[in-house]
Amino acid sequence: MAVIGTASKTKASGKSLQSRHVSKAYPGWFYAPAAIIYGVLFLLPTLLSFFFSLTRWTLFDWEFIGFDNFLQFFSEPFLIQGTFNTLFFAFFTSGTKVVLGMLLAIWLSGPVFAKGYLRAVIFFPVLVSTVGVGITFKELMQPQDGVINASLSFFGIEGPGWLADPGMALFSVAIVDVWRGVGIATVIYLAGLAAIPQEYTEAALMDGATKLKKFRHITLPLLFPATSTVIILSLIGGLRSFDLIWAMTKGGPGFASDVLASIIFKQYQAGFYGLSTAGNVVLFIVVTAIVYPLNRWLNKREVDY
Template sequence: MSVALTARAAAEGATTQRAGAPGAPAQRRGMPGRRRLRYALTVAVFLLPSLVPLLAFVIGPMLSAAWTSLHSWNLIGPMQWVGLDNYAHLLTDPATRDAFLHTLYYIAGYLPIVYVGGLALALALNARLRGRAVLRGVYFLPVITSWVVVALVWRWLLSPSNGVVNSVLAWFGIEGPGWWADPAWSMPSIILASAWKDLGFVMVILLAGLQSINPDLYEAAQLDGAGPWRRLVSVTLPMLSPSTFFVIVLSLINGFQVFDQVYVMTGGGPNNSSQVIVQQVYDLTFRYGQAGMASALSWLLFFVIMIVTLVQFAGQKRWVNYD
């Protein structure tokens, strides 16, 4: 009797399942959809505190600058539509060309100094030295110091008349240059101050890369008869390539946006010898009342940085070793 009842119940269940088969897949599809919606809302709630500032202070100003770049505006009167005239003017303006060349000059001088200096400090502080933790903090201190303070100190150190650097050179019978007051030395002065400030940051990045290298590689190289220089070239630098890539990308982006030290030390002078892109954006906006032109120049700088960064990421496969 029980066997018959069980068989009958199974048959009724099968019939019910066949009868409700068309609705069952819809129900199964509905449940994951609700879960996905709930998951998306949960993620949105957690991202909201960071999304609001991103929209308000990054994406919003970028879109506003793009719209302003298509107008002529003096920050006071109403905007006047000019289309792409601002871009056409900037691309043919000698002042824009000179500002880009000065920016490239700064990068060409700054990047090798800050990398080689940071690598030398990282190699020295990676060794077993007494008080190396204190030394790391001392070398990193300029990184967290305000750029205004650093620039004012270096402006005083490199003062042509009573600066410390020229006074020391005078003790050895050497006549010091005009530094930031001389058109030929204004950009080297800015490069020197910038490299000094950022050495600690590059040192920390490269030091972290050095500490992640397997010591067995150095032992194997030493057993093969490799000296210190060969170990540096064949082991350290290849294994340090990811950190090097990060430093180069970040330094190039910051180099194209150099402004604070230029503004404080030289103001773009003398005779526009240290006028860089961001300084020109500032002057166009607040000195000459050409906010539309300044916005267009900002977008040109954005495209240049984006292209340079994409080229670096495309070429990293040839020399960056992540193994």
């Protein structure tokens, strides 16, 4: 599969046409428009960020200060906490989306009453504005008079402080992120399930495999491409997550739910462009150090099946 395979596994088939025909039919300039936009607005700024993270920068003027920005970054406790928050947020949301997405997809690909409605309703939050979702849940999660705690107290349960509780705020945002994004994971898994040939499961059932065995030895391994797609996409999304956190807590209370993306924005707003860019470089290192080896490992395993 692999949306995210490092290299295309299919080799160009045969050499039935001479190579000059090939280069004429598939001209290199097809790359040009995309390459220019991508190069100027993505690659160039990424390369520049390494330089400007070492400067005190006003956009008009810069002064080289070596690693001072990074030293400052890692001497502020809230910035270190922000880095750990980013990791927690990404791994929690990604892991939960994998498990829930897979279970929902397996359930919704079987015989279920009102299947179409259920699929639609689970996917629906993906469409709604992230900021709108954040604003809505911010009010639903109000500790005193919010709908969630009001309903819990109806059953005699005292609800937690959700976003107001520093120990709980990031977790609360993460739950809402799962709520919002599980539809995408479910759709990817549904597509993965649809690609499993029916003969496999039929043969397994014929051989007397139990449902659990069928899941363990057929469904789970054949769903591996879908799983690696969900893991990688949701990790990438989670590590750079900004919109929902900003709409719900702005990193608060205090710095309890700050992540790298919100720290970058705050430093940018305050006019510390060098420090903000250093934050970007830290985020770059964190994301690349986690996602790149993971992607390689997942791709290697995928070949085995």
